[in-house]
Amino acid sequence: MRAAMDRRVPLYVLLLVCWLAATVSVANAQEGGPPPLPLVYADLKANVAGEPVVNLGGVTVTVGDWSRRAERQPDGRYLLIVSPPSQSYVGQEVTFELNGARATLSYPFPALSQPRVETVTLEFAPPAAAGVREAPVQVPWLLIGGIGGGAMLAFGGVLLGFRLLARRA
Numbered sequence: 001m002r003a004a005m006d007r008r009v010p011l012y013v014l015l016l017v018c019w020l021a022a023t024v025s026v027a028n029a030q031e032g033g034p035p036p037l038p039l040v041y042a043d044l045k046a047n048v049a050g051e052p053v054v055n056l057g058g059v060t061v062t063v064g065d066w067s068r069r070a071e072r073q074p075d076g077r078y079l080l081i082v083s084p085p086s087q088s089y090v091g092q093e094v095t096f097e098l099n100g101a102r103a104t105l106s107y108p109f110p111a112l113s114q115p116r117v118e119t120v121t122l123e124f125a126p127p128a129a130a131g132v133r134e135a136p137v138q139v140p141w142l143l144i145g146g147i148g149g150g151a152m153l154a155f156g157g158v159l160l161g162f163r164l165l166a167r168r169a
Helices: 001-029 141-168
Strands: 038-049 057-064 066-069 077-081 093-098 101-108 116-124
Touching: 057 077, 066 077, 093 116, 101 116
Parallel strands: 038 116
Antiparallel strands: 038 077, 057 066, 057 093, 093 101
């Protein structure tokens, strides 16, 4: 009896492995396949109107509905990994933004045969040219009116006091 059980164990293991492989491949097919190989910008730089940007933490890459922010490395450089979650993102437009301004660089996300590491300098238009409006100056009219009204009352009170003093004398 034990010899018959020992001969079935490899068969059970083989069936289990086949079932797991089928389950994983069906799950990948339903989700658009395995994730594509990443495109890594190892030394990210950016310019706004030709001037270098020091803090690149606000740089965001977007592919379709997926996005990621640049990360500062311990050595001070910025790293940006473009790695959307599935193959369905291949061919979708890759865009870069910095505080609402869009970079001039955009391209379709490539199907890579191996991970690719690049350096890039992103160019951004100045905020006014990029359609980013500056906030209007808020004038505190109520405060100015209150101060002006208070000053008028105080001045009137002083004049009234002088008139009363002049009548008594």
